[in-house]
Amino acid sequence: MNTAINVQGGQYWKSDNAKTWALAIAQLVSWGSAYYSFSLLVVPMEQTMGWSRTSTNAALSVGLLVSGLAAYPVGTLIDRGHGRLVMAGGSILATAMLVLWSQAQDLRMLFVVWAGLGVSMAATLYDPVFAVVTRDFPTSFRTKITLITLVAGFASTVFIPLTQGLVSWFGWRGALIALAACNVLICLPIHLSAIKRDAAESRTEEHKTRIKVEARESTRRALRTPTFWALAVCFTAYYATFAALTFHLVPLMVERKVSAGLILVTMAVIGPAQVAARALWFAVGRGVRPAVVGMVVTIAFPVSVVVLLCAGTSPYLLILFALVYGGANGMMTILRGTIVQDVMWTKGYGAVSGLLSMPSNIAKGIAPISAAAIWAIQRDYMPVEAIVLAVSLMSASAFIVAMRFARSHPGEVRERIANVGANNS
The missing domain is CATH 1.20.1250.20 (MFS general substrate transporter like domains)
Structure with missing residues (x-):
C-alpha cells in the first residue's frame, strides 16, 4: 500500500x-x-x-x-x-x-x-x-x-x-x-x-564513533586496493569523454554541415536511448554479472565514437551513434551505482563512492573547456574526437583491469560482504 x-x-x-x-x-x-x-x-x-x-x-x-x-x-x-x-x-x-x-x-x-x-x-x-x-x-x-x-x-x-x-x-x-x-x-x-x-540506539556516541572508524577504515582500505584505483581511472576517463562530447556534439555536427533537422533528431534520440537501456537492464539484466554488463558499457562508448567519426551527414549512422551513445550512458549510471558493492564491499560505501565521484565530477567540469581549447588550435573537431576515442579506450581498459584485480581476491571480497551482512542483520 x-x-x-x-x-x-x-x-x-x-x-x-x-x-x-x-x-x-x-x-x-x-x-x-x-x-x-x-x-x-x-x-x-x-x-x-x-x-x-x-x-x-x-x-x-x-x-x-x-x-x-x-x-x-x-x-x-x-x-x-x-x-x-x-x-x-x-x-x-x-x-x-x-x-x-x-x-x-x-x-x-x-x-x-x-x-x-x-x-x-x-x-x-x-x-x-x-x-x-x-x-x-x-x-x-x-x-x-x-x-x-x-x-x-x-x-x-x-x-x-x-x-x-x-x-x-x-x-x-x-x-x-x-x-x-x-x-x-x-x-x-x-x-x-x-x-x-x-533508531535511537544508533544515535549514541558509541555508535557514531564506530561508524566514523568504519568509514575511515573503509576509505583507507579502498586507497590500498588496486580495484578501486582501476575503477577511479575508468569512471574519470568515461565521464570526462562523455561530458566533452555531450557539450560539443551540436557544434561538431554543425561543423560537419549536418542539417538542423537531423541534428535535432540525433539529439532527441539520446535521452530515450538512455531510458530504454535502463529499462532493458531492469527487465532482463539484473541477473547478469556486473562485470559482463560493465564490459558491454565501457566498450559501447568508444564504438559510438567510431560510428560518429564515420557518420558524416548520414542519418542512419548518426541515429545509430545516438542509440549506442545514449544506451551506454544509461547503463553506465546503474553500473556506477552498483559495481563498488559487487566487487569491493558495502561498508563505508558513501565515503568510497564519494572518493570515486570526486575526480569524475571534476573531470566533467574541466573536459568541455579542454575540448574547446583543443578545437581552437585548428578550429576542427577531428582532433577532439580522436582524443575522446583514445581516452574512452583507456576507460574500457581500466575496467578490464579492475575486474581482473577483483577476481584475484574473491575470497576477501566475499568475506567483507558477509561481514557487512552480519553487521546489518
Whole structure:
C-alpha cells in the first residue's frame, strides 16, 4: 500500500517500493530543475544581461568542480547516518540558489549561485541517493537503484520542454522561481519522509564513533586496493569523454554541415536511448554479472565514437551513434551505482563512492573547456574526437583491469560482504 503514516513525529512510507518510487521522482525533479534547465536559460540570460557564452559556461564548470570536491564529505555524512539531513538540506540549498539566480544582476552572483548549486547537486543527485539506498536496503539495493535511474532518466524529457514553456510564459527569472518551487514542494517533502531516520540506539556516541572508524577504515582500505584505483581511472576517463562530447556534439555536427533537422533528431534520440537501456537492464539484466554488463558499457562508448567519426551527414549512422551513445550512458549510471558493492564491499560505501565521484565530477567540469581549447588550435573537431576515442579506450581498459584485480581476491571480497551482512542483520 503506497501511503504514508506518522511514526514518532516523522513521516514514513509503509511500503519500501513506495519509498523507492518517491526517491526516483525526487531525482527526476532534482536533475531537471538544476542540471537540465541550464541549457534553456543560457540564451535568454545572455540576451537580457549581455553575458558571454564563455562566462556563463564557466559558472557551470565551477558548479561541477564544487560538486566533485563535495562528493567525499557528503558520502561520509551519509555513512554516519545523516542521509535524511544531507538530501533534505541539499533540496533547501537548491531552492535557495535557484531563487538567488533569479535575482542575479552580475556575473559574480551567477558564480556564487553555481558554487552553491554544486554543493546541492553533490547532496541530492545520484551518488547520495545510491548511498542512502545501499545503506537502507542492503539486500535489494540493485533493483532499487535500477528503478531510480530508470525514472530519473526522464528528467530531460520532462524538464526541457517544461523549462522552455516556463521561460516563454514568465521569462527566465520567473522560470527559475517556478523551478525552485518544484524543489521545495516535491523534493524536500520526499527527502524528509522517504529516507530512514536512525533508531535511537544508533544515535549514541558509541555508535557514531564506530561508524566514523568504519568509514575511515573503509576509505583507507579502498586507497590500498588496486580495484578501486582501476575503477577511479575508468569512471574519470568515461565521464570526462562523455561530458566533452555531450557539450560539443551540436557544434561538431554543425561543423560537419549536418542539417538542423537531423541534428535535432540525433539529439532527441539520446535521452530515450538512455531510458530504454535502463529499462532493458531492469527487465532482463539484473541477473547478469556486473562485470559482463560493465564490459558491454565501457566498450559501447568508444564504438559510438567510431560510428560518429564515420557518420558524416548520414542519418542512419548518426541515429545509430545516438542509440549506442545514449544506451551506454544509461547503463553506465546503474553500473556506477552498483559495481563498488559487487566487487569491493558495502561498508563505508558513501565515503568510497564519494572518493570515486570526486575526480569524475571534476573531470566533467574541466573536459568541455579542454575540448574547446583543443578545437581552437585548428578550429576542427577531428582532433577532439580522436582524443575522446583514445581516452574512452583507456576507460574500457581500466575496467578490464579492475575486474581482473577483483577476481584475484574473491575470497576477501566475499568475506567483507558477509561481514557487512552480519553487521546489518
